[in-house]
Structures are given as structure tokens and as C-alpha cells.
Amino acid sequence: MTHDLDLHGVWVPLITPFAGDGSVDVKAIERLCHEYLDAGAAGIVALGTTGESAALDHDEKVAVIATCSKACASRDAQLMVGTGTNSTRTTIAATAALADVAAVNSALVVVPYYVRPSESGIVEHYRAVANASPVPVVAYNVPYRTGRGLGASAMLEVAAIRNVVGVKQAVGGLDTDTLEILRDKPADFHVLGGEDAFLLATMLFGGSGAIAASAHVCTERFVRMIDCALTGKVDDARSHHEKLLRITTTGFAEPNPAVWKGVLHKQGRIATPDVRAPMTNATEAAIERCLAAVALAL
Numbered sequence: 094m095t096h097d098l099d100l101h102g103v104w105v106p107l108i109t110p111f112a113g114d115g116s117v118d119v120k121a122i123e124r125l126c127h128e129y130l131d132a133g134a135a136g137i138v139a140l141g142t143t144g145e146s147a148a149l150d151h152d153e154k155v156a157v158i159a160t161c162s163k164a165c166a167s168r169d170a171q172l173m174v175g176t177g178t179n180s181t182r183t184t185i186a187a188t189a190a191l192a193d194v195a196a197v198n199s200a201l202v203v204v205p206y207y208v209r210p211s212e213s214g215i216v217e218h219y220r221a222v223a224n225a226s227p228v229p230v231v232a233y234n235v236p237y238r239t240g241r242g243l244g245a246s247a248m249l250e251v252a253a254i255r256n257v258v259g260v261k262q263a264v265g266g267l268d269t270d271t272l273e274i275l276r277d278k279p280a281d282f283h284v285l286g287g288e289d290a291f292l293l294a295t296m297l298f299g300g301s302g303a304i305a306a307s308a309h310v311c312t313e314r315f316v317r318m319i320d321c322a323l324t325g326k327v328d329d330a331r332s333h334h335e336k337l338l339r340i341t342t343t344g345f346a347e348p349n350p351a352v353w354k355g356v357l358h359k360q361g362r363i364a365t366p367d368v369r370a371p372m373t374n375a376t377e378a379a380i381e382r383c384l385a386a387v388a389l390a391l
Contacts, residue, residue, distance in 0.1 A: 118363065158197075162197065177204075296330070302319055
């Protein structure tokens with residue numbers, strides 16, 4: 094489809110910080126949104142994997158969206174919201190709820206998890222959601238979390254659906270399917286890197302940008318890396334990549350987003366390092382390793 098939505102650059106899939114009493118810390122959410130936008134992020138992603146959306150109840154999700162919406166609207170910035178579930182019906186309902194939310198420019202819709210539908214079923218899922226959605230849809234292909242992924246042929250079918258404008262491709266690396274999608278996609282379909290260690294490589298083969306949890310730290314440098322890659326400054330981009338790779342490997346050494354929360358807490362940017370059960374907080378050793386990597390990248 095033809096559209097004018099620009100998804101280039103670095104999108105930060107925001108953590109959901111918790112206060113000492115376990116509640117969602119909306120003040121910290123607003124503050125972090127402004128920090129990342131100040132650092133050059135192209136937009137904020139609310140209620141993604143890194144935001145622990147599966148652990149939030151309905152009212153908490155509404156509060157997260159409202160807070161991110163307020164911050165992004167005040168900056169004329171872009172907001173993407175995760176709305177995918179393992180049911181087409183509930184995904185449509187969650188996506189439809191974005192109709193009147195300020196600053197929302199797209200919905201991030203994960204491949205239905207747990208139920209393991211066929212690829213053709215997943216394509217039809219995206220068709221139904223996109224047809225009903227008040228905003229453009231970005232697919233989220235992450236088979237190691239969902240138990241089902243889309244190969245190149247099926248993803249290119251999704252790319253041809255009206256109102257589907259891109260994909261967050263998080264398949265564990267830069268595989269042949271991803272290369273074929275980058276080669277054969279429609280010109281206005283955006284491939285967003287979702288594997289942080291492979292962001293530079295994805296850009297060099299035709300990606301538009303990244304939804305990168307690692308960009309919770311050293312955000313400005315991640316932005317410069319992607320900008321350099323998109324403008325052909327490959328040597329500069331590689332220099333940034335080499336400094337940032339250790340941040341990514343240490344930040345994902347324990348289940349996401351525990352280490353990022355631990356680091357942000359140590360930096361004094363959120364009140365607690367807490368994740369919600371069944372997730373467990375990052376170990377002190379993992380946090381210190383990531384902090385050391387951040388120090389080397391500054």
C-alpha cells in the first residue's frame with residue numbers, strides 16, 4: 094500500500110517502571126519518554142515485550158498509553174502501541190481502542206502466540222486486524238517468543254495487505270528469510286530491526302530503523318549508528334556498533350527487561366529495578382557488567 098508514515102530511526106520500546114508499592118510509576122514513564130525523545134529517538138513504543146505488557150492489567154495498560162500519549166503529543170512525536178494478543182478478536186478490540194489516542198501513529202501487532210496457527214492463518218489474522226484498525230499496523234515477527242513465525246513468502250503477503258506498513262523482525266539473527274524480505278518488500282514497507290546485535294547489518298541490507306531495547310542506554314549513540322547507516326557513513330556506523338555491541342550482549346544476558354531496569358535504577362532514573370513475577374530481577378553481577386559496557390561506550 095502507499096502511505097506517508099515514516100518509521101525511519103530508533104524507536105525505544107519503553108520499559109514499564111514500577112514504584113516501591115508495585116504500582117506503575119506514570120511519572121517515571123513521562124520522564125523517560127522526554128529523555129529518549131531529547132536523545133533523538135524517532136518515537137516511543139508502549140506495551141511491547143520490554144514493557145512487560147503481559148504482566149499489566151487493563152487499567153495499567155490504559156495508564157501507560159495515556160502517559161506516553163501525553164508526552165509524545167506535547168513534543169509532536171510518534172507513538173507506537175503494542176496491541177497484539179493470541180486472538181484475532183481481542184487484537185482487533187485492543188487496536189480499535191487507539192482510534193482517539195493522541196500521537197499514536199501505528200499499532201505493533203505480534204504474531205499470535207501459544208496457539209501456533211498456520212502461516213496462512215497468521216496472514217489472515219493480519220488482514221483482519223489491518224482492515225479494522227484505525228491506525229497503520231506494524232507486524233511483530235518474533236518466533237522464539239510466540240512459537241510461530243513467518244517466513245519470507247508469508248511475510249511478503251502480509252506486506253501487501255492494505256494498512257500494514259512494516260514489521261519488527263526479531264528472528265534471532267539476520268537469516269535468509271530476512272534478507273529476502275528486505276530484497277523483495279514493497280518500497281514503502283518498513284523493516285525495523287528487532288535483534289539489537291544485528292541492527293547495523295539490517296540497516297545496510299535495506300532496513301528502515303530499529304525498535305531497540307538496548308537504546309534505553311546510550312540512546313544518542315544508537316541514534317547516531319542508525320543515522321550513519323542510513324546515510325551511507327558505514328565506517329562511522331561500524332565504529333558505533335563496535336562500542337554498542339557489548340551493551341547489547343550484557344543487557345540481554347538475563348531475561349529482558351530485567352538488566353535494563355537494573356541499570357536505569359542504578360543510574361537513578363527509575364525508583365526500583367523491579368520486574369513482575371514470574372520474571373525475576375537481574376543479578377547484581379549482570380547489572381554491573383552492563384554498566385561497565387555503558388561506561389566504555391560513552
